[in-house]
Amino acid sequence: MELLSVPKRGTSAREYVYETLKRSIIFLSLKPGQSITEQEIAEKLSVSRTPVREAFIRLVQEGLLETYPQKGTVVSLIDLERVDEARFMRRTLEKAILRLACESFPSDLAFELRSNLALQEVCLEEQNFIRLFELDEEFHRLIYRGCKKERIWDLIAQINADFRRIRVLKLSLGIGVGEVVQQHREIAGAIFDHNATRIEELVEVHLPQNDPGFERLRREYPEYFA
Template sequence: MRIALGERASGGSARDQVYLALREAIISAELEPGRRLSENELAELLGVSRTPVREALVRLRDERLVAIVPQLGTFVTLISTEGVADAAFVREALECAAIRLAAQRAGEDALAELQANLAAQDRAQAAGDAEAFDGLDEALHRSLCELSGHEIAWDLSRRANGHLDRVRRLSLPEPGYLGEMVAEHRQVVAAVAAGDPDRAEEALRHHLRMVLSGLGHIRAAHPDFFEEPAD
């Protein structure tokens, strides 16, 4: 297991860096679902004391990414289909509202940045670089939320997205998935560039539901990562 305070976790307090590093390790399944977590081991891996690790685990518990069980320990949660559905509901509500405003407010500089992001996505797709693509995907959605003038929409969406992000990350290596994602991103950005809130919302809503449409396939491919379905 290799967990480090990497680029995505750089900056900010030690507490925030540890939280981001552990969250990324869970989302990417480097810390796989069901794994028992040791504060001492994680602190040693990250080169920090146990205090920021303990605080990070509490934050991750609040996001339903870890479970702290008295007398038993702390575990990475299994992926919950209910959690995925909840996250998708929250994300769709927040980001679709935000993109309507973004379509009305985006100026030339902002649109140029969105196009540059899409060009970088093309390069990542051509190289088969899922990790680079994932960072660009996140940056694009964040930029669209910020263009609305309500940056909190992204913060709230991200905090709710844990289980959904885990499924999305498992989907990235699937054949054709990156290409489909880039094509849908282009439709979203084109609608924003056209200043068409209705088309932008429709394109984004369709895009955000893409992960849910493949949930059954991902669950079948990784059955040990998921909770058993409720009777």
């Protein structure tokens, strides 16, 4: 088992373990359904069981781990119902947020949005999908921040963990990468032009209700799904 370690400095052991595990789960270095134990992680990361347990507790709360007392802990399977709910939530909120953004959006964040888009183009050309993924998340966060609704994005990010694993799977199959960047361009354009007329349509395309890609993922990786 390989863990995607993160810098340990300037932070507590708990935070270090938490970030490492979270990253490992989302980028599928820890597989959905895989069993792990406190002891094992503690040894791998050279800490005691205590901070590991405490990181586990947070990850359970976010739905990324499931702990069974006296039995063990497993990485949660990807639950497509939960993904559907997360998408519904994002669709609904993002329409409302984008309408706000089209009314007014602070210029400094608009600049950051443009920069982010430019970087997305670069990553697309260079096929750097991991970085593109991070830019995607940052893109949406910027929009929420511009509307003073960043806490909502943080909350979405929690229920969205499954959604993120799906994204990683899709990226690994190279599904729909270019389209997403194009959609981001159009969404940003709507904000810059204060033009809310296409918001509904753009969001529906960006976060469709029925994603046919799901079926393919399910066929390719049946053991990852609940």
